[in-house]
Amino acid sequence: MSVKAAERTSLILHFGMLIAPIKDLAFRSAPATGPDYRLLEAKLYPDLQAWVKESQQFARFGDYAFNIEVNDIIGIAKGIVRQTGHLAKHFPDNDQNRQESLQRYVLKCEKDIIDAIDKIPIEWESQLLAAGTPFSTYLKIADAINAARTRVHYFDRYLDPDFFPLYLRSLARDVEVRLVTTRGSVNFGVQAISNVASLAAKEFGDFRLIEVSPRDMHDRNLRIDQKVFHLGTSTNDAGSKPTNFAVADSSNSANLILDDVIANGTVVH
Known part of the structure; x- marks a missing residue:
């Protein structure tokens, strides 16, 4: 029905897969340590780069790209990955506070990413x-x-x-x-x-x-x-x-x- 509708579904699905390890970190019963956060940031970098490319494809219509909108989309994904490393630095000795901060950030990003993706128009074709x-x-x-x-x-x-x-x-x-x-x-x-x-x-x-x-x-x-x-x-x-x-x-x-x-x-x- 619409190539962009299919791309949107895929993009949201893959974002969920990208942040799944971060959500596990945020909501596990025993808070993780600072080094766990830094290690996860490094592990997620290749998947983040792949998702960025997928976002850029979604935002392109022929020779035109919705650059402002896609930069917002990519910024949210990069932000949540980088936040794992930032929290390790800001809460070096308090695992509980670090985890609670990440929980709030994850919930906000899940909402923000949908709002940002939905700013890219989808054209329907019979x-x-x-x-x-x-x-x-x-x-x-x-x-x-x-x-x-x-x-x-x-x-x-x-x-x-x-x-x-x-x-x-x-x-x-x-x-x-x-x-x-x-x-x-x-x-x-x-x-x-x-x-x-x-x-x-x-x-x-x-x-x-x-x-x-x-x-x-x-x-x-x-x-x-x-x-x-x-x-x-x-x-x-x-x-x-x-x-x-x-x-x-x-x-x-x-x-x-x-x-x-x-x-x-x-x-x-």
Whole structure:
């Protein structure tokens, strides 16, 4: 759906892998020593350089680069790696204070890196995805969903339980989620997904499963923030046959139509 959406997902994933040893240092039960911090800084340097190159690629569109934005992104990553060495110097004899300082820094960087990455614009392109490509199609839809900043709304009368592990597993828990479907049967719709939806509702900050009448469900639409996409088939069949994953009308009036579908439905969870 968008090369940049896929690159964004990869960049965030690799940032998590880059700082995983730092998080381990910050949140382990027994605080590490100063030399442990300095050693980790040295060990992470090659991975940091690789991530910097990946960031520069993400920020480049043809011959143009978003240099201001990518410098902010890179600065956050370099900052957290270098902070391990700085803390070893500033707290030479106090392992507990050093660890608490690193904890605060890690939590701040995790938020700041998403905000910085999201300043790079992502352009969406409609695609007709060929039959026999279910995995490639899944990746494209997942990339689009994981790019969400504020909300993911999915409208599908045949929604089934596989949607949850496939598309919501990695979604930030503060993103608003609305799943709109029909009563269905034991295989799809509210009857099929109610149990897993009740679990999701306990974990996501703003989650609703909405039941609507079949007459109100004509198309399969995916709304990500203010952008609306049309799927030619349900996500459980996407890629098994030709799938049109297209940017749809995302005007205010089009969004209001989807809002009305939600408002006229019944909240199940």
